Amino acid sequence: MTARLYLGTARYSSWSLRGWLLVRLSGLRAEEIFVPLAGGNSPEVKKVSPSGLVPCLEHDGAKIWESLAIAEYCADINPALWPAGRVAKARARSIAAEMHAGFRALRLAMPMVLGRADYAGLGQNPESLADIARIEAIWAEAREEFGGGGPYLFGADFNAADAMYAPVVARLLTYAPPLSAGAKSYCDAVRAHPLVAEWYDIAAKEPQSWQLEKYESLA
Numbered sequence: 001m002t003a004r005l006y007l008g009t010a011r012y013s014s015w016s017l018r019g020w021l022l023v024r025l026s027g028l029r030a031e032e033i034f035v036p037l038a039g040g041n042s043p044e045v046k047k048v049s050p051s052g053l054v055p056c057l058e059h060d061g062a063k064i065w066e067s068l069a070i071a072e073y074c075a076d077i078n079p080a081l082w083p084a085g086r087v088a089k090a091r092a093r094s095i096a097a098e099m100h101a102g103f104r105a106l107r108l109a110m111p112m113v114l115g116r117a118d119y120a121g122l123g124q125n126p127e128s129l130a131d132i133a134r135i136e137a138i139w140a141e142a143r144e145e146f147g148g149g150g151p152y153l154f155g156a157d158f159n160a161a162d163a164m165y166a167p168v169v170a171r172l173l174t175y176a177p178p179l180s181a182g183a184k185s186y187c188d189a190v191r192a193h194p195l196v197a198e199w200y201d202i203a204a205k206e207p208q209s210w211q212l213e214k215y216e217s218l219a
Helices: 014-026 067-077 086-101 104-109 126-146 160-175 181-192 194-204
Strands: 003-007 030-034 056-059 062-064
Touching: 003 014, 014 056, 014 067, 014 160, 014 194, 056 067, 062 067, 067 086, 067 160, 086 126, 086 160, 104 126, 126 160, 126 181, 160 181, 181 194
Parallel strands: 003 030
Antiparallel strands: 003 056, 056 062
């Protein structure tokens, strides 16, 4: 059976980026179907996802519509999505879950808008900066304890934990808040990853009619 991966507008959909990275990293071949977001509840998305949200993966009789569930499903296909070793894997899952459940202030203050070069300095408030400080600590601790000098959170390989934080990197690159040298180097490494670069290219080629004023007029 051909797998299908339903995704939202690449320019804005941070969760779609996570799901797409996880599926691609697992090696699962899936038809990628982009559904333009409408800036709220979308009838088109509700047609393809039980939760009314993307990403949503269909494969071999299974339907999976939460990013962490997609991560675990894809890890059943390719266990290397998580780092090897009980302790490292536990850390990776913990920080991925923290990303999944938290950082609401950052999400609200700095929505993902790929390709914008004029949003630097926007979205900084005490709550969003506190979220960023926590994220920087997560990254620094993971890289120090498990990174082994590699460019990613757990070393040389870009894995599920990196996929969960890739949209955060996109936000930080767009809004350019103050960051430590270590956080900047990690952001640069994630942005340079071929799959992340491919997603940016997909976003750049989307029809202009898919753009939403609420995200394009923040400056």
